[in-house]
Amino acid sequence: MSSELYKVVADIKPVSREWSxxxxxxxxxxxxxxxxxxxxxxxxEQLSGIKETxxxxxxxxxxxxxxxxxxxxxxxxxxxPQEVTPQMVNNFVRGGxxxxxxxxxxxxxxxxxxxxxxxxLGALVREGKILSYRIAPGTRNMARGPAMTREQAExxxxxxxxxxxxxxxxxxxxxxxxxxxxxxxxxxxAILAVFSGRPVREVTGRGTGIxxxxxxxxxRAIEKAIxxxxxxxxxxxxxxxxVGGFEIGGIAGLxxxxxxHRVPVLVDGFISxxxxxxxxxxxxxxxxxxxxxxxxxxxxxxxxLEDLGLNPLLNLSLRLGEGTGAALxxxxxxxxxxxxxxxLTFEAAGVNGPEV
Amino acid sequence: MSSELYKVVADIKPVSREWSxxxxxxxxxxxxxxxxxxxxxxxxEQLSGIKETxxxxxxxxxxxxxxxxxxxxxxxxxxxPQEVTPQMVNNFVRGGxxxxxxxxxxxxxxxxxxxxxxxxLGALVREGKILSYRIAPGTRNMARGPAMTREQAExxxxxxxxxxxxxxxxxxxxxxxxxxxxxxxxxxxAILAVFSGRPVREVTGRGTGIxxxxxxxxxRAIEKAIxxxxxxxxxxxxxxxxVGGFEIGGIAGLxxxxxxHRVPVLVDGFISxxxxxxxxxxxxxxxxxxxxxxxxxxxxxxxxLEDLGLNPLLNLSLRLGEGTGAALxxxxxxxxxxxxxxxLTFEAAGVNGPEV
Numbered sequence: 001m002s003s004e005l006y007k008v009v010a011d012i013k014p015v016s017r018e019w020s021x022x023x024x025x026x027x028x029x030x031x032x033x034x035x036x037x038x039x040x041x042x043x044x045e046q047l048s049g050i051k052e053t054x055x056x057x058x059x060x061x062x063x064x065x066x067x068x069x070x071x072x073x074x075x076x077x078x079x080x081p082q083e084v085t086p087q088m089v090n091n092f093v094r095g096g097x098x099x100x101x102x103x104x105x106x107x108x109x110x111x112x113x114x115x116x117x118x119x120x121l122g123a124l125v126r127e128g129k130i131l132s133y134r135i136a137p138g139t140r141n142m143a144r145g146p147a148m149t150r151e152q153a154e155x156x157x158x159x160x161x162x163x164x165x166x167x168x169x170x171x172x173x174x175x176x177x178x179x180x181x182x183x184x185x186x187x188x189x190a191i192l193a194v195f196s197g198r199p200v201r202e203v204t205g206r207g208t209g210i211x212x213x214x215x216x217x218x219x220r221a222i223e224k225a226i227x228x229x230x231x232x233x234x235x236x237x238x239x240x241x242x243v244g245g246f247e248i249g250g251i252a253g254l255x256x257x258x259x260x261h262r263v264p265v266l267v268d269g270f271i272s273x274x275x276x277x278x279x280x281x282x283x284x285x286x287x288x289x290x291x292x293x294x295x296x297x298x299x300x301x302x303x304x305l306e307d308l309g310l311n312p313l314l315n316l317s318l319r320l321g322e323g324t325g326a327a328l329x330x331x332x333x334x335x336x337x338x339x340x341x342x343x344l345t346f347e348a349a350g351v352n353g354p355e356v
Numbered sequence: 357m358s359s360e361l362y363k364v365v366a367d368i369k370p371v372s373r374e375w376s377x378x379x380x381x382x383x384x385x386x387x388x389x390x391x392x393x394x395x396x397x398x399x400x401e402q403l404s405g406i407k408e409t410x411x412x413x414x415x416x417x418x419x420x421x422x423x424x425x426x427x428x429x430x431x432x433x434x435x436x437p438q439e440v441t442p443q444m445v446n447n448f449v450r451g452g453x454x455x456x457x458x459x460x461x462x463x464x465x466x467x468x469x470x471x472x473x474x475x476x477l478g479a480l481v482r483e484g485k486i487l488s489y490r491i492a493p494g495t496r497n498m499a500r501g502p503a504m505t506r507e508q509a510e511x512x513x514x515x516x517x518x519x520x521x522x523x524x525x526x527x528x529x530x531x532x533x534x535x536x537x538x539x540x541x542x543x544x545x546a547i548l549a550v551f552s553g554r555p556v557r558e559v560t561g562r563g564t565g566i567x568x569x570x571x572x573x574x575x576r577a578i579e580k581a582i583x584x585x586x587x588x589x590x591x592x593x594x595x596x597x598x599v600g601g602f603e604i605g606g607i608a609g610l611x612x613x614x615x616x617h618r619v620p621v622l623v624d625g626f627i628s629x630x631x632x633x634x635x636x637x638x639x640x641x642x643x644x645x646x647x648x649x650x651x652x653x654x655x656x657x658x659x660x661l662e663d664l665g666l667n668p669l670l671n672l673s674l675r676l677g678e679g680t681g682a683a684l685x686x687x688x689x690x691x692x693x694x695x696x697x698x699x700l701t702f703e704a705a706g707v708n709g710p711e712v
Contacts, residue, residue, distance in 0.1 A: 031447060032454060033435065033564035037680070038653065038673030079389065079710040087707040091387060096700030098388060104698075105691045208389035209710065297394065315671060316688070317394030324393070331687035332672070335461045342460075344452030351443040354435040354565065 001237060002154045008161050012259045012283040015049035023048030029345040033354070039313065043291065043336035050264050050289055058174035058264065058337045061108035061330055062167055063323040064254055065092060065099055065178035066160075068247035069118035069138030071147065073183040075221040079208045082138075085182050086119035088322075092180070093129045098320055099178055102327035107334075108176070110323070113163065115156060116246035117181075133159035135246045139187075142225040146242045147187065153241035153249055157282075160253020161260070168261045174333060175258045176266040176293070177251045177275060178323020183207075185298060188274035190222045190243035192300050194231050195277050196307055205270075205299030236281035244278070251275030252282070259286035266326040266333065269296035269318065273304040280308060291333060294318055294325035357593060358510045364517050368615045368639040371405035379404030385701040389710070395669065399647065399692035406620050406645055414530035414620065414693045417464035417686055418523055419679040420610055421448060421455055421534035422516075424603035425474035425494030427503065429539040431577040435564045438494075441538050442475035444678075448536070449485045454676060455534055458683035463690075464532070466679070469519065471512060472602035473537075489515035491602045495543075498581040502598045503543065509597035509605055513638075516609020517616070524617045530689060531614045532622040532649070533607045533631065534679020539563075541654060544630035546578045546599035548656050550587050551633050552663055561626075561655030592637035600634070607631030608638070615642035622682040622689065625652035625674065629660040636664060647689060650674055650681035 001009070023045045028034055035041065047056035069085050091097045092112045103110045112130040114121045118138035125132040135155055139147035148156075164175065185207035192203045200222045206215055222243075229242035240249045252275040258265035259279070267276045267290050279286045292310035295302055297319035305312055313329045346353050357365070379401045384390055391397065403412035425441050447453045448468045459466045468486040470477045474494035481488040491511055495503035504512070520531065541563035548559045556578045562571060578599075585598035596605045608631040614621035615635070623632045623646050635642045648666035651658055653675035661668055669685045702709050 030454075031444070031452070032676055036564070036653075036674065036676040037454060038675070040672065040674075040684075081708050081711050084708050087705070088387070091700060091705040091707060094700070094705070096387070096698075096705050098386075098393060098695065098699060101694045101698045102691050105687060105694055208392070297392075313672070314688075316396065316669070318392065318396075319394070320388055320392040328396075328688060328691055331461060332670075332684060335458050335684055338457045338461055339454065342452070342457045343454060344447060344450070349443070349447040349450070349452050351447060352437050352440050355437050 005154055005158050008256055008260045009283045012285050014285045015288045016052045019052045020045050020049035023054060023340060026054055027340060030343050031346045031349040031351040037339060040336040040339050043333060044340040047264055047337050048340060050262050055341050056337050058334050060171050061174040062111055062172050063099060063103050063108055063176040063178050063327050064111045064113060064163060065180060065323050066113045066115045066247035066250040067180040068116040068245050069181055070183035070187060070245055071139045071141035072143055072186050072221055074141055075143050075217055076214055077186045077218040077221055078183045079210045080182050082118055082182050085117050085180060086121060088180050089117060089121060089130065093124055097322060098324045099322035099327060102324050106327050106330040108327060108330055113250060115250040139245055142243050143221045146229055147244055148241050150237060150241045153237050156246050156249025157253040160250040161257040164254055164257025164261055168263060174330065175254065175263050176323050176326035176330060177254050177268050177272040178326060179247050179251060179271040179321050181245060181247050184245050184271050186218055186222060187243055187245045187248060188271045189300055190225055191239060191274040191277055192304055194226060194233050194239050194243060195281060196303060198303060203300035203303055236278050240278055248275050252278035255279035255286055255290060256283055259283060259289040264291055265289055266291045266293045266329055268293055268323045268326040269321055270298040270301045271321055273301060276308060277304060293329035361510055361514050364612055364616045365639045368641050370641045371644045372408045375408045376401050376405035379410060379696060382410055383696060386699050387702045387705040387707040393695060396692040396695050399689060400696040403620055403693055404696060406618050411697050412693050414690050416527050417530040418467055418528050419455060419459050419464055419532040419534050419683050420467045420469060420519060421536055421679050422469045422471045422603035422606040423473050423536040424471040424601050425537055426539035426543060426601055427495045427497035428499055428542050428577055430497055431499050431573055432570055433542045433574040433577055434539045435566045436538050438474055438538050441473050441536060442477060444536050445473060445477060445486065449480055453678060454680045455678035455683060458680050462683050462686040464683060464686055469606060471606045495601055498599050499577045502585055503600055504597050506593060506597045509593050512602050512605025513609040516606040517613040520610055520613025520617055524619060530686065531619050532679050532682035532686060533610050533624050533628040534682060535603050535607060535627040535677045537601060537603050540601050540627050542574055542578060543599055543601045543604060544627045545656055546581055547595060547630040547633055548660055549582060550589050550595050550599065551637060552659060554659060559656035559659055592634050596634055604631050608634035611635035611642055611646060612639055615639060615645040620647055621645055622647045622649045622685055624649055624679045624682040625677055626654040626657045627677055629657060632664060633660060649685035
């Protein structure tokens with residue numbers, strides 16, 4: 001592991017038990033039947049533990065949508081052509097995509113990052129409309145060899161960490177992950193299969209909506225990628241290098257950076273949660289900074305959430321990515337923060353407690 | 357039925373099939389894998405059908421929290437003393453309650469209505485801080501006779517309708533229901549038992565968190581109320597009069613008013629959904645204007661949602677009332693509206709469609 005990456009991973013600590021307990025005690029005094037705000041109370045406690053305060057603020061929000069391409073698309077694993085990745089990046093820049101619309105409702109910024117799109121996005125970078133942490137014009141075909149080198153995998157992780165560092169300096173208080181990359185459910189299923197030991201067939205779904213035949217191609221390609229590359233589940237950088245993607249590594253880096261800087265991070269759907277599996281494998285305590293935004297319709301997502309021990313906030317049959325589920329969940333996280341920041345206790349509100 | 361109530365009920369029409377179909381066709385052209393925004397697309401179609409446009413706006417939002425007291429509390433059915441109802445109304449006015457905090461995050465106003473609290477709230481009414489549609493200082497004990505007269509039940513329903521009329525004249529585009537009333541899970545369970553024919557024991561839960569003994573009292577009180585009063589499930593006004601509550605009737609009226617004025621209405625938890633059962637019984641088409649905000653932890657709520665055929669947006673283990681679940685869901689409804697209003701189609705965004 002490179003020294004920068006090693007330093008961050010080694011410095012990730014659990015959230016504060018002391019502040020979690022303080023928060024729980026305080027929440028139990030609010031003028032409501034005990035526990036009646038359900039998951040909002042769980043979230044409020046988590047936010048207090050992360051930020052070490054009873055007044056956690058998550059008003060300054062950003063969705064980081066990471067884009068990358070995948071050599072494995074040549075195996076016929078996706079319903080859409082590869083050109084759609086840069087086309088959608090352009091749509092993000094124009095503000096016409098779902099992530100733009102949902103982030104606007106949530107009061108969040110969107111930062112789009114080129115992690116390795118197979119097209120020239122230089123003009124958008126020069127105009128300051130997207131960030132470039134471009135590693136290569138797409139990964140190589142993992143069915144025939146490693147998707148990327150070990151050094152590229154480390155760079156992808158470090159890019160995410162670096163982006164969070166700069167956002168935190170700008171005052172960001174709540175982070176959300178997002179992805180764009182035609183073919184990227186394929187490496188995500190591969191990562192899940194490697195870490196969980198589940199059969200590829202069991203964790204591979206239809207992504208953007210492929211035919212039965214393409215699904216068989218996809219399963220074969222993943223099986224071949226794992227057989228050919230023999231990723232080492234005990235070495236997360238090896239897993240990312242062999243069967244990952246640039247944007248997936250970037251997302252894992254975002255999560256590690258969030259945990260390092262003690263910022264809560266909303267993890268979006270299947271691709272983002274593949275990043276979360278990598279982050280957890282590198283730094284087990286990072287999972288305490290994660291908030292699972294939703295459970296995706298993409299088949300393997302529920303296994304990922306189960307393995308991470310995360311309870312998704314939303315279940316709205318989404319399967320889009322971009323960070324859309326995370327953007328939708330921001331309002332719930334902000335509500336939880338405001339519950340602990342603004343609500344009155346029984347005593348302060350002059351409300352009688354329970355008598356039975 | 358009084359003539360005003362009869363007129364509104366008779367005038368409630370289904371949502372527009374024509375606009376629903378137009379919306380579905382348009383949503384299928386958005387630059388996303390078909391159907392990948394799940395429930396947001398279902399909601400967007402519903403909003404278009406309700407408002408007869410492909411550009412439905414729900415920016416102007418209000419939660420109406422209706423308060424009332426219940427004579428049946430003398431049977432020992434609640435964990436909290438009756439004084440808590442006016443104390444919480446005061447907390448709403450001060451802005452220290454959950455509904456204030458969650459509505460603020462959602463960008464919604466809160467309107468608090470005294471439908472029949474067993475305390476003098478006249479000062480708050482004169483200061484313009486709450487509305488008064490006060491019917492009586494609490495219902496009578498339904499375990500010993502009808503909770504209210506038929507005329508009072510009609511007035512409760514008409515109050516809700518009148519409030520919506522005035523909010524619609526002010527430009528409100530999205531309505532949400534809320535309740536406050538110590539003891540009000542008791543009439544709500546009774547209403548569910550009467551309409552569904554399910555045994556009282558099966559539809560009665562612990563409300564704000566009562567003991568085993570109090571739960572037995574509560575079940576007995578509901579059984580006695582139904583035995584004594586023999587509410588006629590075929591006559592919703594009779595059900596409300598015999599085993600209902602003023603705020604529950606008010607909420608049913610809000611829903612009828614919303615359907616009449618073609619405004620979508622977010623239905624909160626157990627008490628609000630008891631109101632929804634009454635509204636549907638009076639005007640079956642009103643259900644097409646309802647959006648189930650969440651599934652409450654209060655035991656019988658899932659049966660109500662099932663019987664209404666509604667799929668709740670959130671599942672956050674809430675059991676508070678006040679309109680809190682509805683306020684939390686507003687952001688999702690607004691997101692759905694913005695999806696159809698603002699997102700670009702494949703053609704407009706210059707994005708290739710699927711090829712496989």
